[in-house]
Amino acid sequence: MPYAQSHYPFEHKREFETAFPADFIAEGVDQTRGWFYTLLVISTALFAKPPYKNLIVNGLVLASDGRKMSKRLKNYPDPREVVDKYGADALRLYLINSPVVRAETLRFKEAGVKDVVKDVFLPWFNACRFLLQNVEKAEREHRLEFRYDESESRSSENYMDKWIVSFAQSLVKFMKEEMAAYRLYTVVPRLVRFIEMLTNWYVRSNRKRIKGETSLDDCLSSLRTLFDVLYTMIRIMAPFTPFLTELLYQNMKPYIKFDSRKSPHTDSVHYLAFPEPNDKLIDGGIENAVRKMQTVIDLGRIIRDRKTLPIKYPLSEVVVIYKDDEFLVDVKMLEGYIKEELNVRSVTTASNREKYGVKLSASPDNQELGKRLKNDFKKVAAEIRQLTDEQLKKFEEEGSIEVAGIRLGSSDIRLSYVFSGSSAAQYEAHSDGKVLVLLNVSPDQSLVDEGIAREVVNKIQKLRKTAKLQPSDPIVILFDVSGSKLSEIVSTHQEYIGAATKKRFVKRAEEKGALGRLLIEEETSIKGVSGSSLHFWIHEESAESLPDFSVSGDLPHCRYCNVAVLRDGAIEYGSILLENPVGKNVIDTLEKLAGQVEILFNLRECKCRLSCPDISLTDSFSSAALHKRLVVVQHVGTGEEALPSLPAMPGPVVPYLNVSNGDSVKGTVFLKNPVNAPVIEISVLKRLVQAILGFQVTRLEAAIAGVSLNDSTKSDEINTALLDVY
DSSP: OOTTTTTTTTSOHHHHHHHOSEEEEEEEGGGIIIIIIHHHHHHHHHHSSOSEEEEEEEOOEEOTTSSOOOTTTTOSOOHHHHHHHHOHHHHHHHHHTSGGGGTOOEEOOHHHHHHHIIIIIHHHHHHHHHHHHHHHHHHHHHTOOOOBOTTSOOOOOOHHHHHHHHHHHHHHHHHHHHHHTTOHHHHHHHHHHHHHHIIIIIIHHTHHHHTTSSOHHHHHHHHHHHHHHHHHHHHHHTTTSHHHHHHHHHHHGGGBOOOTTTOSOOSSGGGSOOOOOOGGGOOHHHHHHHHHHHHHHHHHHHHHHHTTOOTTSOEEEEEEEOSOHHHHHHHHHTHHHHHHHHTEEEEEEESOGGGGTEEEEEEEOHHHHHHHHGGGHHHHHHHHHTOOHHHHHHHHHHSEEEETTEEEETTTEEEEEEEOTTHHHHEEEEESSSOEEEEEOOOOHHHHHHHHHHHHHHHHHHHHHHTTOOTTSOEEEEEEEESHHHHHHHHHTHHHHHHHHTSEEEEGGGOOSOEEEEEEEEEEOOTTOTTOEEEEEEEEEOOOOOOOOOOOSOOOSSOEEEEEEEETTEEEEEEEESOSSTTSSOOOBHHHHHHHHHHHTTOTTOOEEEEOSSSOOOSBOOHHHHTTOEEEEEETTSOOOOOOOOOOOSSOSSOEEEEESSSSOEEEEESSSSTTSOOOOHHHHHHHHHHHHTSOOOOEEETTTTEEOOTTSOGGGGTTOEEEEO
16 A cells, blocks of 8 residues: 555545555565565554455466576567467466466466467357358348347247356356456356357357258347357456457447447447346256256267267267256256257166166276275275175265275275176266266167268368368259269268258269359268268359349449459459549559459469450559459469450449448449359448448438338349438
8 A cells, every 4th residue: 555655644644544445456476575464564553454455466477397487598488479479368368367366376388378269269259250150141041130239138938048148147247246356266267168158068059040040030049149148258358358359349349239328439349338147037947957968968978989989970869867857857858959969869868777787886096096005905906896886876975985994085996887788788878976878879770871971971061171162152062972882871861961061962973954163073982881982073053144234323433343254164253343432442453453353253272363455464553544444364374265255334244332421432332243143132231331431321222212221122123323321
């Protein structure tokens, strides 16, 4: 406390006494005598009370070898390099989620900072990206405008939606209580655990709902739930990871409907108030039920790993054995998620393990007991192996047992489960000491065939990834099979494979329609089917021919050029704006133009040559000179291909809209680009207009038609109309 600094008691007496004692003070553990103790002695002598309400002590950060960090020894990484490589947020979260906040020492390891990025930031960022991708997909496919309003009631009936919302609200409540008590060391581990629960459990188990593969109402319910939880998450994490949360907030902000009374300043996440917990949304029963489901799934995964059974190979049954009927009811209620996560056909619950011929077996921990018992070890070990199932049940409950006059604990004896009768070859078991899970691992040919079909899907998805294809890219997958067994399996599961890849999956000899260019091909074998092979060809869907598009009304406000991409004997057309809005974001270098072409036509990692028949494209050029001209794109290494004459076009080869907020800002929006792309929706158009004009768009009005545009309006019906923006 600043006794001398305030010149107390000669000056500032009232201010000092108002602020005394301090809410908290913070220092390193090495200041225990030099600072904490001195303050306490002075305050006790002067005021007969401590000078602070809370004392926060941080430990010491040591080098990875346990010695003090030394400039001479250079036994630590350069902090600037760590920040440049992983970001300040990763370093900050690593430190405040370490023993340092508990006044203990930390051996600093750069790998720990890297793990924060890998295990926390990337899953969190990908969850946000996955959300926004599917929000845009829902808007595009169902012609709707997604808006999140925190004041609206959260009325989802889905059990997992209720769980993650309850879990989030419990976290907010816990954080406020713990931070008010200055217990930082309990908060961050819970935050990190929540991110793991969100990404590895909620998003993973609800992917189909979020992607709209169930129903529209179910999709919107899951999107609102995930948006709500992530919006809560970025606000409570903002003090700990200020830069990442700001990035995520800015990405989500266009979809948020703010209450100007509660949130007058919304430019940054750091202007927003910390969320208040809603006790009505907290349901301990639901959180406990999901925790039980997670226990069952985790135990089942351990069995699969132990038996080397990949999750893509289905099994017939999982059996959950527990004494408490309430536990089994909760498991049965969530069996759909258990089936999906463990890839099993059925979930059976039971309270009696003897029904399945399961007994406990014990073996000694040789290393632990050998050191302790020495000469008595052999005698005790023999008696441990003779313990009956009843004795081991009691040991499991009490945690200790007397063997040969020696008291043994849980660390001395290893328990395992053995089967008798027909169950011995049928089941594998694992337990956490309370819940017993059995997996039926007996072979079943139909399940084996289904697993092989899943392996085919996995091969196709990896091939699409190799070709750097996006899920929305229009493609057709052709296949050819050698080997009668594999051919039978693929033919039987052809519809399933097409549904799993969400693309046409056709035998090559049976494809009669026109195909676009070949993107990638591969011949591969399938594990478990010897003497057979699969050959895949992935083609673009047949491209549309250039439409008969004529311009009516004004030409684009912005300068533009048309682009023709020549590849594999086909031509793709599109247009590029050389500025937008007028006079800004000007494209006047070959590097900028090539970057736009690469993004527009998905030419990543393709070396291309750009040329213009009318002007020379040098490293820098005048956008005015390129205005209204044609740019030809060819792959490097190919010869000059003759370009068919382009139909006379007084404007871009794609439909467009001019937008303006009056006279000060004018811009242009392409309604589809390139030519064979789908037409954008009004909701997407609003966001593009907002980006051009720089303010929130609430209404678009077509000056030609004199009416407001809504989500039912088709973008291609308002082609070239001048828009007034509000």
